[in-house]
Amino acid sequence: MTDIKSNFEKIKQKLPDNVLLVAVSKTKPVDLIMQAYNLGYRTFGENKVQELREKYEQMPKDINWHMIGHLQSNKVKYIAPFVTLIHAVDSFKLLKTINKEAAKNKRVINFLFQLHVAKEESKFGMSCEELETMINSDEYKELKNINPCGLMAMATNTPDKNIVREEFKQVKKCFEYFKEKYFKDKSDFKELSMGMSQDYEIAIEEGSTMIRLGSILFGAREYPKK
Numbered sequence: 001m002t003d004i005k006s007n008f009e010k011i012k013q014k015l016p017d018n019v020l021l022v023a024v025s026k027t028k029p030v031d032l033i034m035q036a037y038n039l040g041y042r043t044f045g046e047n048k049v050q051e052l053r054e055k056y057e058q059m060p061k062d063i064n065w066h067m068i069g070h071l072q073s074n075k076v077k078y079i080a081p082f083v084t085l086i087h088a089v090d091s092f093k094l095l096k097t098i099n100k101e102a103a104k105n106k107r108v109i110n111f112l113f114q115l116h117v118a119k120e121e122s123k124f125g126m127s128c129e130e131l132e133t134m135i136n137s138d139e140y141k142e143l144k145n146i147n148p149c150g151l152m153a154m155a156t157n158t159p160d161k162n163i164v165r166e167e168f169k170q171v172k173k174c175f176e177y178f179k180e181k182y183f184k185d186k187s188d189f190k191e192l193s194m195g196m197s198q199d200y201e202i203a204i205e206e207g208s209t210m211i212r213l214g215s216i217l218f219g220a221r222e223y224p225k226k
């Protein structure tokens, strides 16, 4: 049995006040997630559109649902009516679609740019340079229904803590560059979503404001994560 209460309490004790815990509930059943809800947690992360949508429909409406995984443009419409934050915006095409679907729902959708820093080819995201080109384009400036709140990144999956730390430092550096140059007067641009079960402590030391924890809270997942 997974002891949800003690898992959440252990993490909570270690969290600085400015760091939000996003409880990653992917693959986990509603009754288990409800245990966390009943402890007072209201921010949950999912990485698949259909699962996110189903859980949103089944669970209390005061939950803040974060889409943390890779998102395909053609699926944005299913979550646009309710999603609180989209973590992994990794292309201009996706961002334009989010803007369009947000407008249809008369919403402004909060999102994070996903920065690619990991060594693995498979991790999505843009480089700091690509991001800057996008932000400077006229087309970007016309998007009125999106609200950039910061950066998200995933570090390389490696036991070498130095590599992980270096990558988080890179994210922080890019964040500070953007903050200073483009978002100085924008108070919402303040989030750094980095850190998972295996590397969240390093992420917090390097300036994370949102950690995305799954297995350490809810137990190992039955099928491997993508």
Ligand SMILES: *Cc1c(COP(=O)(O)O)cnc(C)c1O
Pocket (backbone or CB within 6 Å): 024, 026, 047, 068, 069, 195, 196, 197, 198, 212, 213, 214, 215, 216, 225
């Ligand atoms: C699954 C997932 C997590 C959580 O992973 P754990 O190792 O279980 O903490 C965090 N971020 C993303 C994008 C994920 O897909």
